[in-house]
Amino acid sequence: MTAKILDGVVVLDLTRFFSGPQGTLFLAGLGAEVIKIDDPKTGDPTAFAPPFAGPRGVSFSRQTDEDMGIAYLKRARGKKSATLNLKSMEGREIFLRMVKHADVVVDNFSAGVADRLGVGYAALKEANPRIVYCSLTGYGSTGPDRHLKAYDLMVQAAVGLMSITGQPGSAPTKAGSPVSDAIAGVFAALGIVSALLHRDRTGEGQSIDVSMADCLFSLIFDEPLDCYPRLGLQPQQGNRIMRFSPFNAYRTRDGWITIGAATNDDWLALLEVMDRTDLKNDAHMMSVGWRLANNAKVDEVVARWAQGYTTEDIEARLAHAKLACSPVRDIHDVLRWEQMADRQMAVPLWNPLSRSNVAASGAGFPIKFTGSPAGYDQPAPLPGQHSDEVLTRLAGLDATQIEALRSARVV
Template identity: 40%
Template sequence: MTEQTATAPRPLEGVRVLDLTVALAGPYGTLLLAGLGAEVIKIEAPQGGDIARFNPPFHGKDGIHFDALEDGDISLSILARARSKKSVSLDLKTDDGRRIFHELVKHADVVFENLSDGVVERLGVDYETLRKINPRIVYGSVTGLGRPSLYPGVKAMDITVQALSGAMDTTGYQDGPPMRFGLPISDLLAPLYAVIGVQAALRQRDRTGKGQHVVVSMLECLSSLLAFEHFDVFQRHGFPARSGNYHNRLTPFGVYATRDGHVSIAAANDAWTRSIFEAMGRPELIEDPRFASRGPRATNADVLNRLIEDWTSQHSSEEVIRMLATERSVPCVPVRTALESLSDPALFAAGTLQQLEHPVDGKIDAVGGGVPIHMSGSAVGLERPAALLGSDNAGVLGQLLGLDDAALAELKARKVI
């Protein structure tokens, strides 16, 4: 964050979000809203409602460990996903819990949830109920398979969504099985669309005075991206869905072994391809009808990739990068390990990565993602560590609803909060 943006207003300043999310797909969306400046109030059952609280590894009195959850332990998942959010414990299964939530809705701009099908209706916190309380409410739902579900009875998890979407069929090698993407990509993609939809709905509400229900599904978001690569056309014309570390439509475009590691090369145009052939000492290959232009290179990708890797494997990664990127301006970089990337000082300086903090113990030996959005006139970021469960009960319920210490103590005694 620059000196200018450190004192700048936050883009979503003044927007209050009631966060009913669990797992990853929902909490990541509200994390982004918090990073953009919204006041996010995470609401969970008094014993903890977000299933991420039970995800190892945990931080406890002896540091980070993968053992069973013990008293005082906090999951790193919660420490990462609940940053810059206030924490209110509230049992929505009780009449008083629902009544308090409905009162909070009167003071809110957004409700954001990713609960299982039917849960919000059973709890009385569904959109149709809440819009009668506050017609201006924008209600964001991140679902697995849509609401109503496109496939009733099917359980949606990231790996099942990857499988249903067809994305898994595009990952891996032609002679191998479909491969799961290394990150929970549908869990992370859907909330991006949800945040876009919620912000658009807030913009419309400011014009019309009316909120609305914004629904995205993990399956639809991931499937929509699949269509942009025209896998249907390619497979009808004999191209395999899976091409390993190569993007055959753009060959030379892929990951190539070197003598001491791997490099990523992206030489989609004729000039860059010619430069690779020159570095290889084979300038005549650009005249070969198989490699002279992008179309033939795509249909002869396997041959071309083997030729290039035969060359790269004779040199170190540093040598290949020097010959291609430094001397000929061909896009070529080393393939870094995840640990190398997560230790990059440049990414920390940019705010893309940050060291996680425990609400009591301070900074710990773990990395969390920041908000990778840079704005010239706004402050963006996650400055507050995750709050302890229920630690904002008095502040939120007292400030917004006027509940005094005696009322809060009585609600706590009855396990409503």
């Protein structure tokens, strides 16, 4: 069987919650041996946190001893699990021995915590000069606000996303999912793969500093938000992109559909579909600049037309005219969508305690390669399932030593 792209790469994963586990999940999908290392006292905080999934379905409280956290079942796929107390001297020494046989270390501690634990980049580099170290934080490891505590809500607020989300005049609104966490995980995986390529070329490891705020801002600031006041635009544009008109979600006879005209040719084609070719003689309506400045009038034309047809009918008409459109699907519609099924983008989740699939799904691997397989070949592990194997192979411990450390709650 063809090897995965990152086969043979060993990743020591100290991350928790979402941003870090998302990044290491992608590395696991690319074939890296990702070893989750959790505190033996607390374990992974998502492993037994609501919402749960188990033999009796999903719930906010554990209905059986076999119930596990859905977030853990999603984010720990393809990974191994070991426990080690990094706050103890023995645990720290064992970890640094493991680093000698590893390629990557990832954490999402608050800024400065890794150094205080003695597992920051300086210590790791001394143990293994070729190590690639990635730190994910809310605001980065430098700057006056580096020590501020941050969750996705705070980051979306901090970099301006909440101020531009929603309909004009509405209260600040975050995106519907924790996008700053997810995006930071993607950037972390990209940074790690890039650093591994650099190491292959030069023999040198390095440290990577990933900020949730930086990552999110880099994506939203392609839009000229700082120019909006001079263009007479409000910060909140609803579903619009200020460069296109029409570009919105429109109510149909039985639901909603999104329609966008990015070029004048698109607008001409849409007029044909709507049987409004009379507007081709309207100098205002045929001017992109006028339509952008008077978008409400354009929306009124499209909205009046859309209300007379079903979503399916409009989708068929616009697809035939090669115009961009999509029905507004809820998550249940998405999971039934043949395109997602064909791409294997929703896959069953396995609960290792109940030894069965649960009534929840996880996302499939989003990148498709022609020459290499990619995906999550193994489900989430039992917490600590691989401790003995990992400590024997990477730290050189024998069974007697591991049992003594387990008794001392170091592992």
